Amino acid sequence: MYMLSPEGIVNSWNAGAQRFKGYTAEEIIGQHFSKFYPAEDQESGKPSRALRIAAEQGKYEEEGWRVHKNGRRFWASVVLDPIRDDAGQLIGFAKITRDVTERRQAQEALRASEERFRLLVQGVTDYAIYMLSPSGQVTNWNQGAQRIKGYTENEVLGTSFSRFYTPEDQEAGIPAAALRKAADDGRTEMEGWRVRKDGTRFWAHVIIDAIRNDMGDLIGFAKITRDITERMETARALEQAREALFQAQKMDAIGKLTGGIAHDFNNLLAVIVSGLERLKSRPDDAPNPKVLASMERAANRASSLTEQLLAFARKQPLKRERHNLNELLRTFDPVLQQVTDRTVRVHFNLAATLGEVMVDATQFEVAILNLMTNSRDAMPKGGNLTVSTEEVILRPGEIPSLPAGRYAKVTVSDDGDGMTAEVAARAFEPFFTTKPVGEGTGMGLSQVFGFVKQSDGDLTIHSAPGQGTSISVYLPVDNSLESGKAE
Ligand SMILES: Nc1ncnc2c1ncn2[C@@H]1O[C@H](COP(=O)(O)OP(=O)(O)OP(=O)(O)O)[C@@H](O)[C@H]1O
Ligand SMILES: [Mg+2]
Known part of the structure; x- marks a missing residue:
C-alpha cells in the first residue's frame, strides 16, 4: 500500500x-x-x-x-x-x-484440468457420458452419446433424458424412478432397451451416479450408457446354438436307442415267428423240441432285454434294503473272481468302515459285474483290476446332481485301454458299444447308470486312452437308523 x-x-x-x-x-x-x-x-x-x-x-x-x-x-x-x-x-x-500470482496459477491449473477432463470425456466414443440436472435435463453431452443415441449436443441440451427411453418405459415412469433410486442409493445400475434418435432400439447398460456438492445437496447426475446389444445378441445366439446342439444330440441318442431296440426285438421275434410257422405247418406232429427251445431262448432274451431297458429308464422294481457294500462285495467274491481270467489280477481294497446304504443287492451285484467285465475287456493282454470302497463326505456341488452329505463310494478301476472323451461321454447310452457286432450289446453301463440313479446316487468316470479307466459309484449313506457300522 x-x-x-x-x-x-x-x-x-x-x-x-x-x-x-x-x-x-x-x-x-x-x-x-x-x-x-x-x-x-x-x-x-x-x-x-x-x-x-x-x-x-x-x-x-x-x-x-x-x-x-x-x-x-x-x-x-x-x-x-x-x-x-x-x-x-x-x-x-x-x-x-x-x-495474486498463486491464485491465478491455481485458477489456471483448475481450468487446464477441467479442460483435460472435458477433452477426455468428450473423446470417449464407446460410452455415452453425460450429466443431468437434478430434474433430469441433459446438461452436457459427449461424442459417445452422440454416436450411440444419434442426437447432437444442440438437439439434446436442456431436454429431459426420458426421451431415450421406450414409450412403454416412459409410461411406466421408469426414468424418474431411476433418478430417485440413484438419489437415494448414490448409484443405480440397470440394463434395458433404449431408443435412438432414428427410433431404433438398442440394449443398454446404464449407470447413474448422484452428484452432490460438499454440503451434500444433489446437484445432478452423471450418466454412463453402453450399447451392449451385440454382446447380448452373441450370448443369445450362443444359447440357441447350444440348445440346437443339445436337441440334435438328444434326437441322435433317441434314434440309436429306438434303432437298437427295434433291431434286437426284430431278431428275437423272427425266431419266435418262424418257430410258430413251423409248428403251424405240422399241426398233427408233436412239436419239435429244438424249435420250442430256441423260441423259449428268444423269448427269455427279449424279456431280459426289457429288464435292462427298464433298468436304464429307472423303472425297474428295486428291492432296496440296508446293506454294507463291503459285505455284499465279499459275498459276491466267488462270482466276481470268475469274471476275470488268469492274466488279470483282481485287488480288493475295502474301507475299514463304511456307512450302510439302501440298495437292491442283486442289481448292485449286476452293476459291479458289468463294470468288472468292461475292465477285463479293456485289458486283453492282462493287467490290474481294483475294486475299492471308501466313505466320503460330498460338499455342496461337488457332484452337481448329489446333495451334500455322506456317501459310500465304490470304484472299479483298471489299467486297460481307456476311453476317448467321445466314447466316455456316450458310454452310458443304451446300445452304445465299441465292441464288434455280436460281442457287446452296449447295455452294460446303461444298467449301471439306471440302477445307480434309481438308488439316489450318481457316478463319475475318469478315463483317457492308454491311461486306464476308473468308474466310481456314489450311493447315499442311510442315516435313518444307526449309522456307520464299524467292522
Ligand atoms: N473299463 C473300460 N475301459 C475302456 N472302455 C470301456 C470301459 N468300460 C466301458 N467302456 C466303453 O464303453 C462302451 C459301453 O460299455 P457297455 O458296458 O455299456 O457296453 P459293452 O461293454 O460294449 O457291451 P455289454 O456290456 O452289453 O456287453 C464299451 O463298448 C467301451 O467302449
Ligand atoms: Mg459292458
Whole structure:
C-alpha cells in the first residue's frame, strides 16, 4: 500500500510494498509509479490511463502483470483510489496492490484440468457420458452419446433424458424412478432397451451416479450408457446354438436307442415267428423240441432285454434294503473272481468302515459285474483290476446332481485301454458299444447308470486312452437308523 502524487510520483511506501516490489522506501520515493509496469504497458501509456480513470470515475481496478525490482513479473490485483481535499481538489492517489500470482496459477491449473477432463470425456466414443440436472435435463453431452443415441449436443441440451427411453418405459415412469433410486442409493445400475434418435432400439447398460456438492445437496447426475446389444445378441445366439446342439444330440441318442431296440426285438421275434410257422405247418406232429427251445431262448432274451431297458429308464422294481457294500462285495467274491481270467489280477481294497446304504443287492451285484467285465475287456493282454470302497463326505456341488452329505463310494478301476472323451461321454447310452457286432450289446453301463440313479446316487468316470479307466459309484449313506457300522 502506498501513495502517489496526482502526477503518479510515489510519495509513501510501506513494508508490504517493499516486500512485493523489492524496492526500499529510499529507492522508490520520488520515482514515477510506471516503473512497476512492464515495458509494453509503459509504452502504451497504461499507467497514466489508470490515473486518469481513477480521477474521473472515483476508482480504478484491474488485474495485470507488474514487475519486481529484480525483473520478475507477478500477477497483481490493483486498486487505485483518488484522494481529494475538503475542496474536492485531487491531492494524490492511494494504491493497493496484491500479489495474486498463486491464485491465478491455481485458477489456471483448475481450468487446464477441467479442460483435460472435458477433452477426455468428450473423446470417449464407446460410452455415452453425460450429466443431468437434478430434474433430469441433459446438461452436457459427449461424442459417445452422440454416436450411440444419434442426437447432437444442440438437439439434446436442456431436454429431459426420458426421451431415450421406450414409450412403454416412459409410461411406466421408469426414468424418474431411476433418478430417485440413484438419489437415494448414490448409484443405480440397470440394463434395458433404449431408443435412438432414428427410433431404433438398442440394449443398454446404464449407470447413474448422484452428484452432490460438499454440503451434500444433489446437484445432478452423471450418466454412463453402453450399447451392449451385440454382446447380448452373441450370448443369445450362443444359447440357441447350444440348445440346437443339445436337441440334435438328444434326437441322435433317441434314434440309436429306438434303432437298437427295434433291431434286437426284430431278431428275437423272427425266431419266435418262424418257430410258430413251423409248428403251424405240422399241426398233427408233436412239436419239435429244438424249435420250442430256441423260441423259449428268444423269448427269455427279449424279456431280459426289457429288464435292462427298464433298468436304464429307472423303472425297474428295486428291492432296496440296508446293506454294507463291503459285505455284499465279499459275498459276491466267488462270482466276481470268475469274471476275470488268469492274466488279470483282481485287488480288493475295502474301507475299514463304511456307512450302510439302501440298495437292491442283486442289481448292485449286476452293476459291479458289468463294470468288472468292461475292465477285463479293456485289458486283453492282462493287467490290474481294483475294486475299492471308501466313505466320503460330498460338499455342496461337488457332484452337481448329489446333495451334500455322506456317501459310500465304490470304484472299479483298471489299467486297460481307456476311453476317448467321445466314447466316455456316450458310454452310458443304451446300445452304445465299441465292441464288434455280436460281442457287446452296449447295455452294460446303461444298467449301471439306471440302477445307480434309481438308488439316489450318481457316478463319475475318469478315463483317457492308454491311461486306464476308473468308474466310481456314489450311493447315499442311510442315516435313518444307526449309522456307520464299524467292522
Ligand atoms: N473299463 C473300460 N475301459 C475302456 N472302455 C470301456 C470301459 N468300460 C466301458 N467302456 C466303453 O464303453 C462302451 C459301453 O460299455 P457297455 O458296458 O455299456 O457296453 P459293452 O461293454 O460294449 O457291451 P455289454 O456290456 O452289453 O456287453 C464299451 O463298448 C467301451 O467302449
Ligand atoms: Mg459292458
